[in-house]
Amino acid sequence: MRAVVVRRLGGPEVLEFTEIPVPRPGIGQVRVKVAAAGVNPVDAATRSGFLTEAGIIPPREVLGLGWDVAGTVDAVGDGVTGFAAGDAVIGLRDRPATTLGAYAGYVVLDADAIAAAPRTVSAVEAATLPLNALTALQALDLLDLPAGATVLVTGAAGAVGGYAVALAKARGFRVVAVAGSADEAPVRGFGAEIFVPRGDFLADRVRSEVPGGVDAALDTALLGLEALDAVANRGRFVVFAAGAAPIPLRGIKVAHVWIRADGAALGELATLADDGVLVPRIADTLPLDEAVKAHERLAAGGLRGRLALTNPIS
Structure with a gap:
């Protein structure tokens, strides 16, 4: 599958596509086929090297990007009982030093980092909830x-x-x-x-x-x-x-506040979205192959709501 990664730190132009095998879920994990991934300031901070300079991410040859994900369960690892293939979910990847993030066709997350997606909003809108x-x-x-x-x-x-x-x-x-x-x-x-x-x-x-x-x-x-x-x-x-x-x-x-994945809390937030208490706001959607453009728009500022990358190429 294709994924967006960073091999050198800098501006939006350093984002690149790479071909990697589809990841396999381990014990207690779930593989999610990504429908939408949020584009957040933390992604830009990772790409630019700010988080490395701040001591939050150790030096790495390859870094994946993307914390927010909305999509469907594609496979489950041993010991997972709360989710099954085909379930619509949202989730959070909270380890910024990994080589694969949500800017990809598939992402593997711990089962306790995901929750059932809201029923009343689109996957793009749901992708703004986790982070x-x-x-x-x-x-x-x-x-x-x-x-x-x-x-x-x-x-x-x-x-x-x-x-x-x-x-x-x-x-x-x-x-x-x-x-x-x-x-x-x-x-x-x-x-x-x-x-x-x-x-x-x-x-x-x-x-x-x-x-x-x-x-x-x-x-x-x-x-x-x-x-x-x-x-x-x-x-x-x-x-x-x-x-x-x-x-x-x-x-x-x-x-x-140091963010951590919490599937139970995500489930509560999904309910609040269905109840109209939380209203997701999308500034724009772009295909994954326009990730560089998304980061350029993020850097320009003035957005109301989040950008989302959609239709990842698997």
């Missing part, structure tokens, strides 16, 4: 706050931020969202009660809406100290990228 929605969910888990707490979400118009707003609202939090002025309507549609346009003196403007500061912040936009200053003393703050954690001033507990 982005799981990241938002696991970040909210780190807050460990009661319903009624006030949570600030920066980058609320982004893929992770939008899911974070919707999931926070579903948990009974009062959501304060930060995004560009043009994104106010959709962000309020995700569930934000208070909208603060992106710009200077963010903390002052948030505190004018929430005197004393918010109980916690999910800083998906990596604003750092600007967002931390909007959090109340002894509040909570979650950061979403290596090296982006601000100094934990005023007794604020700063945590980093």
